[in-house]
Amino acid sequence: MASKKPCTAPDTENNLAETRRDFLKQSSLLTAIALTPAAVIKAAGAHWDEKFAGVFEKISLHLEVNGVKHNFQVEPRVTLLDLLREELHLTGTKKGCDRGQCGACTVHVNGTRINSCLSLAVTNEGKKITTIEGLADGKTLHPMQEAFIKHDGFQCGYCTSGQIMSAVALVKEGHANSETEIREFMSGNICRCGAYPNIVNAIKEVKEGGHS
Amino acid sequence: MNQFQYVRATETSGAVKSLAKDPAAHFLAGGTNLIDLMKMGIVVPERLVDINQLPLKKIENIPGGLRIGALATNTEVAEHPLVKKNFPLLALAINAGASPQLRNMATVGGNMMQRTRCPYFFDTMMPCNKRKPGSGCGALEGYNRMHAIFGASDNCIAVNPSDMNVALTALDASVHITGTKGARKIKFADFHRLPGDNPELDNTLQKGELITAVELPSSPFTKNIEYLKVRDRTSFAFALVSAAVALHIENNIIIHASVAMGGVSHKPWRLKTTETFLKGKTANETVFKQAAAIAMEGAKAYEHNKFKLKLAPNTLIQALKTAAGVSS
Numbered sequence: 324m325a326s327k328k329p330c331t332a333p334d335t336e337n338n339l340a341e342t343r344r345d346f347l348k349q350s351s352l353l354t355a356i357a358l359t360p361a362a363v364i365k366a367a368g369a370h371w372d373e374k375f376a377g378v379f380e381k382i383s384l385h386l387e388v389n390g391v392k393h394n395f396q397v398e399p400r401v402t403l404l405d406l407l408r409e410e411l412h413l414t415g416t417k418k419g420c421d422r423g424q425c426g427a428c429t430v431h432v433n434g435t436r437i438n439s440c441l442s443l444a445v446t447n448e449g450k451k452i453t454t455i456e457g458l459a460d461g462k463t464l465h466p467m468q469e470a471f472i473k474h475d476g477f478q479c480g481y482c483t484s485g486q487i488m489s490a491v492a493l494v495k496e497g498h499a500n501s502e503t504e505i506r507e508f509m510s511g512n513i514c515r516c517g518a519y520p521n522i523v524n525a526i527k528e529v530k531e532g533g534h535s
Numbered sequence: 536m537n538q539f540q541y542v543r544a545t546e547t548s549g550a551v552k553s554l555a556k557d558p559a560a561h562f563l564a565g566g567t568n569l570i571d572l573m574k575m576g577i578v579v580p581e582r583l584v585d586i587n588q589l590p591l592k593k594i595e596n597i598p599g600g601l602r603i604g605a606l607a608t609n610t611e612v613a614e615h616p617l618v619k620k621n622f623p624l625l626a627l628a629i630n631a632g633a634s635p636q637l638r639n640m641a642t643v644g645g646n647m648m649q650r651t652r653c654p655y656f657f658d659t660m661m662p663c664n665k666r667k668p669g670s671g672c673g674a675l676e677g678y679n680r681m682h683a684i685f686g687a688s689d690n691c692i693a694v695n696p697s698d699m700n701v702a703l704t705a706l707d708a709s710v711h712i713t714g715t716k717g718a719r720k721i722k723f724a725d726f727h728r729l730p731g732d733n734p735e736l737d738n739t740l741q742k743g744e745l746i747t748a749v750e751l752p753s754s755p756f757t758k759n760i761e762y763l764k765v766r767d768r769t770s771f772a773f774a775l776v777s778a779a780v781a782l783h784i785e786n787n788i789i790i791h792a793s794v795a796m797g798g799v800s801h802k803p804w805r806l807k808t809t810e811t812f813l814k815g816k817t818a819n820e821t822v823f824k825q826a827a828a829i830a831m832e833g834a835k836a837y838e839h840n841k842f843k844l845k846l847a848p849n850t851l852i853q854a855l856k857t858a859a860g861v862s863s
Contacts, residue, residue, distance in 0.1 A: 380540070382541060398538070399539060399540070399541030399583065400536045400537070400538060400539065400573075402570070421574065422571050422574065423567055423571060423634075423636070423637055426634065426636060429636055435610075435639045436635065436636050436639060437636050437639050437640050438567070438634075438636045438637060438640065441566055441567050441570045441571060441637075441640065442566060442570075442640065443541075443563070443566060443570065443583075445541055445543075445585070446563070446566065446585055446587055448543075489635070489636065492635075493635070496635070498635075506769075506770070507770050508635050510634050510635075510770035510771035511633075511634025511635050511636045511637065511771060512634075
């Protein structure tokens with residue numbers, strides 16, 4: 324590669340990290356300042372070699388996503404949401420606000436619903452993740468997916484995977500006992516189209532049907 | 536988000552040491568506040584010490600009360616049988632905050648450390664003494680609808696956003712803290728501070744110290760309790776004003792009262808004078824109106840939050856009535 328395209332950047336993040344680290348280790352502090360974030364400058368100034376290297380380090384991560392085991396090398400700042408979408412291409416989980424306010428990124432971690440946008444991927448070492456892609460049993464949709472279709476629980480669909488992941492968890496949590504309770508415990512999922520009444524109906528049907 | 540070094544702590548002493556030696560390091564627990572602040576560039580840590588593996592999740596009865604590990608999630612606390620049975624005010628307050636997803640992630644210690652939601656703190660183009668000491672307070676002369684009416688200073692009029700904190704203050708909780716110099720226990724009421732001249736400090740935690748647990752003394756408040764939160768929408772919004780009320784009533788006489796408010800100050804606002812007034816009084820609306828008037832002594836509003844001078848006492852009166860079972 325290098326002989327054909329001598330002026331282009333290395334083609335993988337790994338190469339980039341290695342190159343940077345090696346370069347920084349060998350270069351003078353002054354050179355490093357022009358190329359690196361404040362953390363590295365400070366670390367270099369204090370002669371903290373291990374930290375100096377650590378800033379660009381990738382961390383190994385083991386996750387089980389929708390029943391399949393994966394190993395990753397991941398930067399600590401990558402969120403679970405970005406890992407799912409960018410590395411595994413599971414784009415059913417949506418990035419809405421990216422700040423924990425809309426719920427479009429809701430996934431289950433060890434069976435518990437969370438906002439994947441506020442969870443660093445590395446903090447989920449060894450855990451089991453379920454995304455919207457993992458709900459159906461082969462070609463048989465999850466009862467909640469069926470109910471959303473039946474009750475027209477969406478318009479544009481952007482919030483839908485988050486709504487469904489939240490709704491499945493809600494029924495399991497035992498907080499779907501009334502319309503008021505469903506609305507309260509679905510408050511972390513915002514729908515700009517305003518499909519709320521139909522979403523509530525879908526959840527009620529699944530709850531009353533005894534599915535989870 | 537900025538790049539940082541990630542360290543996973545496996546024991547409490549190691550976590551504390553790791554943080555103490557690095558002034559630009561932060562503990563990472565649930566991350567619901569910190570990761571958000573990092574994305575916004577408001578907090579830029581060089582190292583995150585992930586404390587989620589530490590054995591600080593236990594919720595258990597102890598002699599004289601209940602001990603809640605700092606890493607217990609908000610959901611784990613609110614759903615715990617011992618909390619629901621003996622400290623229902625805490626469960627109510629926790630469930631009034633955030634969303635189910637966030638409560639599944641957020642921890643008790645992290646909730647205590649939650650930063651203000653003042654929009655001037657969040658907007659890095661604006662002055663904010665809390666984010667950047669000495670830069671001024673954008674809210675003082677700005678759009679200060681959400682801001683404090685008690686205990687503010689000209690340096691900062693931000694409020695503490697937590698619902699859980701309001702209940703923990705009312706329930707006389709204490710906080711277990713550990714640091715490189717050893718462990719200490721302080722009253723929950725002394726954990727958060729007023730802004731004064733140092734609004735950058737939300738609390739009295741020293742650098743490198745870690746919250747390990749919250750302790751609740753046995754409480755007579757299991758029946759006549761209420762957490763009333765008034766906000767711009769019915770759920771998943773920060774409080775304009777909230778009131779935590781716990782009453783011990785016998786034969787319609789208030790034996791003991793514990794009252795605190797949220798959304799009104801830089802710290803959860805305990806109302807000791809109001810409690811003293813209520814003690815020994817008959818539980819009725821007239822008494823509650825007098826109590827609310829006492830609670831409002833010293834309140835000071837700004838241009839856009841004058842409504843809180845009415846909303847706060849009304850919220851308190853309603854919470855007292857609901858707790859006491861006094862009909863409107």
